[in-house]
Amino acid sequence: MAILWQKQVGDTRYEVRTAGRSRRLYSNGVFHSQYHPGRPHAGGVWDLLMLPAFFRSPTRIRRILVLGVGGGTVIHLLQRFLRPEAIIGVELNPVHLQVARQFFDIRKDMATLHQADAVQWLNDYDGPAFDMIIDDLFGNEDTGRAVPADTAWCSILLRNLNRNGVLVMNFIGGKALRHSACVSEPLIARHFTSRFQLSLPAYENAIGAFLGHPASSQGLRKNLARVPELSSKRIDFRIRQIT
Numbered sequence: 189m190a191i192l193w194q195k196q197v198g199d200t201r202y203e204v205r206t207a208g209r210s211r212r213l214y215s216n217g218v219f220h221s222q223y224h225p226g227r228p229h230a231g232g233v234w235d236l237l238m239l240p241a242f243f244r245s246p247t248r249i250r251r252i253l254v255l256g257v258g259g260g261t262v263i264h265l266l267q268r269f270l271r272p273e274a275i276i277g278v279e280l281n282p283v284h285l286q287v288a289r290q291f292f293d294i295r296k297d298m299a300t301l302h303q304a305d306a307v308q309w310l311n312d313y314d315g316p317a318f319d320m321i322i323d324d325l326f327g328n329e330d331t332g333r334a335v336p337a338d339t340a341w342c343s344i345l346l347r348n349l350n351r352n353g354v355l356v357m358n359f360i361g362g363k364a365l366r367h368s369a370c371v372s373e374p375l376i377a378r379h380f381t382s383r384f385q386l387s388l389p390a391y392e393n394a395i396g397a398f399l400g401h402p403a404s405s406q407g408l409r410k411n412l413a414r415v416p417e418l419s420s421k422r423i424d425f426r427i428r429q430i431t
Contacts (some may be wrong), residue, residue: 193291195283202283204291213259213287220284221259223292233358233393234261235423236386237322238269240354240397242411242418243382246270249319253348254278254299255306256324256334256358260288263299269415272319275299278306307335310344317350323357332360337368342376355380355398362387365394371430383430384408396430405429 192211193204203214213221222232229235241249250273252266257279266275277299279285285303288294294301302309306325323345325334335341337357349355359365365385369376377383382403386395405427412418 197283202287204287211291221261221292223259223261223264225293229265229417229423231388231423233388233391233395234265236388236395236425237262237324237356237358238265239386239408239412239418239425240356240384240399241270241320243354243397243399243403243408244401249354250274251316251318252276252320252322253318254322254324255310256326257288257301258284258324259292260294261292262322262324263294267298269418277301278304278309280305307341307344310348313348317348318353319350320354320356321345321349323355326358332364337370339369339373339376342369342373346376346379352400357396359394359396361392362394365396366430368396370396370398385428385430387426389424389426
């Protein structure tokens with residue numbers, strides 16, 4: 189694996205490394221994002237952030253908000269498999285946005301990117317609601333969420349999500365997911381008709397999918413089976429309903 193680019197900002201060392209045609213973003217040695225121009229899905233956590241769109245026909249997902257862009261891997265997935273009308277990405281770290289544009293090929297026609305604090309940006313947002321919100325807010329050291337999934341934050345997310353929309357959130361472990369307000373706080377949880385946990389064998393991440401409409405794991409897999417690149421043979425993910 190060769191180092192294509194590197195930059196030191198304060199105590200953080202950023203690197204873009206190549207592995208074949210793949211490009212990978214590292215922060216202090218922590219693997220953050222991966223992009224392959226010929227294979228957008230890589231069997232990683234980013235795949236799971238996109239998959240909940242297939243609980244229903246993906247044509248219903250027209251406006252998407254990505255909180256925590258990183259290198260932009262999930263934006264490539266969303267564009268390839270959903271082709272929504274609009275993707276807005278909010279990222280606090282300017283270096284991540286530089287990498288997304290310069291090395292991960294995120295173009296202006298693919299997504300509108302904002303360098304901003306996600307909480308402040310969404311508090312100030314005064315536009316139409318989103319059909320899908322992806323919350324992937326983690327710190328550089330990957331020790332946990334940068335924004336607690338408490339009642340205050342989940343309320344803000346709900347306020348900007350369409351009634352039948354999909355909220356996707358990344359957690360380190362199922363316990364953290366179950367303790368989130370979207371599961372544990374009745375005033376928040378009542379807004380979701382269906383709730384699921386998605387995971388991959390090689391990762392400890394637990395992806396929460398919260399939906400405002402009835403859904404089933406069988407329906408998700410049936411819809412994914414119609415897309416050869418996303419079939420269970422390509423992405424060996426686990427899913428269970430959260431009760």
